[in-house]
Amino acid sequence: MVTWEEFLKALEATVPQLVLSLRALTQPSGIVQLLILILATALAHYGARWARPHLENWVRAQETSMRRMRFLALVLRRLRIIVFVAIVWLAVVVMREVTWPSRSYLLLVIGNLAAVWVIISISSRIIRNPLAARTVALGCWIFAALSILDLMPQAVLLLDSMAFQVGSLRISALLILKALVTLTALLWLAGVLSRATERRMERVQDLSPSMRVLAGKFARIGLFTIAVVLGLQTIGFDLTTITVFSGAVGLGLGFGLQKVVSNLVSGVILLLDKSIKPGDVISLGETYGSITSLGARYVSVVTRDGREYLIPNEDLITNQVINWTYSDQKVRLDVPFGVSYDANPGIVRELAAKAAARVSRVEAHPAPVCHLTAFGESSVDFLLRFWIDDPGKGVVNVKGEVLLALWDALHEAGIALPYRQHDIHVRGPVELVYREPLAGSPASQGESPAPQGESRAPQGDRDE
Structure with missing residues (x-):
């Protein structure tokens, strides 16, 4: 000293x-x-x-x-x-x-x-x-x-010489500087090795995508833990002194970092049960997109418009999630439409199925089918169903292509697509009566207001 x-x-x-x-x-x-x-x-x-x-x-x-x-x-x-x-x-x-x-x-x-x-x-x-x-x-x-x-x-x-005493531990500016330099160097080296390990795991085809991510995360945690322990031991820090503060620190972490710990645990659960993995297409609330990465705290989801959402792992555990590619890439889509009552329902079903089959992204097996669902107020309602095997490329765009193909097929066959309309029926004639303007009114002073009239029901329709 x-x-x-x-x-x-x-x-x-x-x-x-x-x-x-x-x-x-x-x-x-x-x-x-x-x-x-x-x-x-x-x-x-x-x-x-x-x-x-x-x-x-x-x-x-x-x-x-x-x-x-x-x-x-x-x-x-x-x-x-x-x-x-x-x-x-x-x-x-x-x-x-x-x-x-x-x-x-x-x-x-x-x-x-x-x-x-x-x-x-x-x-x-x-x-x-x-x-x-x-x-x-x-x-x-x-x-x-x-x-x-x-x-x-x-x-x-x-x-x-710039030091202070904490019990039997002497902490000097030189010790703090050595600790910062040593820990920074070791943590940087651990980060480099962990990224190299994760890239190596991504190339192992024998493991599933979730297990690759899980192995990479465990390797990262282990390397950083070893770096911290080696750094403290290198500067001569007695690790047994940490046990004095472990209880208080653990209690503080339990309250202050409750959400962080919850997200960490949820991330491990997601990787272990393999419910989602990189490349899956999911829907969570209003968010629909493809998973690009699984982090320790959040999942990165990129939508069709290029936006990247960072969804906490806890939300994927506690909320309902639609995984469009969980067990199979094939997804069935429904397109409702209606035609005029003058059309033949059998011909409409056949035309709709053939129109959907002409779209490149629509699967041939199972083949598209069309069902008559209801007789509506102004149309005969149908439901066209078809399958795709690439939901990651978007759902709305393929529905639009099917609707365009259906439009062309119905117009070629001369089948009208109805629109909502209302008929107004007048039960009898309406009599208009013109009255002379009163003195002092705008009309008596040379102005020409809009004509006033009243409608009176015919004599036979009046209430007694």
């Missing part, structure tokens, strides 16, 4: 070195190095400005993979600092040939810091999250800078 007194002693030993380094800048060799740095900055600015258009044209003319194109684009964005590093290193080599190596120390440090920043900034782009990429790049560069400047021992002493 490092105390503040030990850290201050180390800092006092470091200060003279810093003072000597600052004094060296006032010496002729230090001034020469500063002038070389200023000259290198100017040459890098104008050199990169001249070379960038030519290099961009050369990159656009290359026929290569997208990954390599991204790498070349990252290099071009940092062309100025790359040219600066090259000039500084060249100056270091020349100065070491003509004078003492100590007289090029500043140039070497600045060049190494700039080179490390270029390498880290390009390498961190493999992280897709921009904030995480910047954080990792900054952390790695600080670590490299402390190593280059020989300040790492002092930094370690400072972080270790």
